[in-house]
Amino acid sequence: MPPRAERAARAEDAADRLRTSAVEAVALTWIDNAGIARVKAVPLAGLRHAAEWGVGAAPCFDVFLADDATTTSTHIGGPTGDLRLYPDLDRAVPLAAQPGWAWAPADRYTQAGEPHPGCQRLFARRTEAAAAARGLSLKAGIEVEWVVALTGSPAEPPVYPTDGPAYGMHRLTDLSDYLRDVLRALGKQGLTVLQVHPEYAPGQFEVSVAPEGPVAAADTSVLVRHTVRAVSAAHGLRTSFAPVVEAGAVGNGGHLHLSLWRDGRNLGHGGPGPHGLTAEAEAFLAGVLDALPELLVLGCSSPAGYLRLVPQHWAGAYRCWGLENREAALRLVTGSTGERAAAANAEVKCFDASANPYLAVGGVLAAGLAGLDRPRALPPELTGDPAEAPPGTVPRLPGSALEALAAYERSAVLREALGEPLYEAVRAVRRAEAEQYAAAAPEEVAAATRWRY
CATH class of the missing domain: 3.10.20.70 (Glutamine synthetase, N-terminal domain)
Structure with a gap:
């Protein structure tokens, strides 16, 4: 300071x-x-x-x-x-x-x-500094997904302001003034919006902004959510960033995009590894992939997140990777021919917006740096739907908060990176929330959390 x-x-x-x-x-x-x-x-x-x-x-x-x-x-x-x-x-x-x-x-x-020692933002700063000490930098961006509904009491189920189809122009037209004001507000705040579009679930939208450093990207995700909520309120709407708004429906993700750089070069392009990965980028991503079960404690924080993290919902429920594979927890994105040197990145799809973004980016960075300490190749790529692979061939990520917590408790990497006070506080909160909803039906979990995020 x-x-x-x-x-x-x-x-x-x-x-x-x-x-x-x-x-x-x-x-x-x-x-x-x-x-x-x-x-x-x-x-x-x-x-x-x-x-x-x-x-x-x-x-x-x-x-x-x-x-x-x-x-x-x-x-x-x-x-x-x-x-x-x-x-x-x-x-x-x-x-x-x-x-x-x-x-x-x-x-x-x-x-x-x-x-x-419990400050999550300072933790993210430490991991960013640890990468810089190796001559590495990370560019990151967090996609923000939300569901917008008409105002009502917290006990009421959501009533949506549009019945437009998923990804449809109908939905954008119905709420064009609202979305214009979202874009206008973000732009006035100095943010570079890459795109905004209707998503799959009723009343659901997504906005993506330009990549930044890890701490800056986490800051921006917080600012984007505050801004969307304020614009929604001005339009007589309420907003949910919760992992699921209705049980059984597609939920809100908080997908983390990241690329590793050294001396101005994107290490996800131009290398001898799969789809142009350099050896460093491959080892980094192998470390992230290996640590995904315990990283869920940081990136899929709420028990409601495990209602979202299911197969064949593009949520990344399987611990595998693949080029442009939206069912893989780690999706490799090369970008279009001609822009790959700048655009190549990886997406962690299993995270959602219940996460503290500083814990999410800091944890992923710590896992990736640990991968560089014991470099190895990525496992074989998955090119199809992991749910249709032979049983037992593609590992599932934990299916509950308690399963993820068990993996977290075995993680020496996260324990060392977080430091004992922050590690223990995270563990205590996760266990308490898991026990809080242990006997609750999915509909009860969704109802209890939909307006908290």
Whole structure:
């Protein structure tokens, strides 16, 4: 963290910039281990003090569940203690759909000025720095999928504002003013939108933005979701990013795209490996593929996520990889001929939007770097639907939160990367939520979580 005087000067500059957009208050957000965005807000006049001294926030949020119940862990939990939120002023931006407000992600430190060992964003920063120490960088992007419904009470099932078919122009036409305002707001906030389109489920849409570094990509996914929710509210709609909105239907993913780079070169292109992978990129992806069962604890956080993670729904329910294979948990994307040097990437399809994005990107990066430490080739590629392969030939990913947690508890890589306090807090939250819904029917799980994300 920069010295206090430098933070104060930068805060004054940021406040001057935000004041020109008529900003009156700044929302400082962090994401807890249940994947819920928590917030403290300060008036613009208080931004300098927040940058100098931080804003108080209790450490017990690290053991909150999605429904605001709490658990405890070995190192974190209970009513005692306090932390400080420090805004990342480089990411501070006026919120186009919330006039008078700005947003900035926050890092969490102790009152003594030490990094909080449970801070998920600082964890992602550490893994990004570990890659940089090897001369590697990662470009990442998180697809944001959501379902929009008419307003109503939380107990009511969703009523959709369009009956247009999946991926259909009908659906876009019905909500063209709404989607235009989503694009307009994202653009005003400095985000580069690559595409927006109707998705498969009723009332479902997806937006993709340009790739960035891992921490920046996680920040952007948070900002995109805040923006979509605010635009929806302005149109009299409510939004769900939950893994499933209705049990049995296709759910909302939070697919992570990533590419590995060295000295300005995309290591996913021009190499001797499968489909042009270099040896480094192949070893990195082999590490990710091997760790997917335990990575689900970070990327498929809610028990509701396992209602989405089923075969033949393009959710990536099988631990396999393949070129443009949307049923594989790890999909290789080369891009079109002529743009592959820039476009080649891999997509982790088994993640959803209940994830804390900082844990997701940090965990994937840690697993990939561990793959570089014990380099090996990827297993044979799967070219068809894994559900139609001979039984037992293609391994399924865990089918429940408790199965994923068992894999997580065996993972030395994630335990070391996260550090003991964060590792234990994540484990405590996952176990508590798994037990909370252990006896619930799928419809009950969907209903309990659909408006929490």
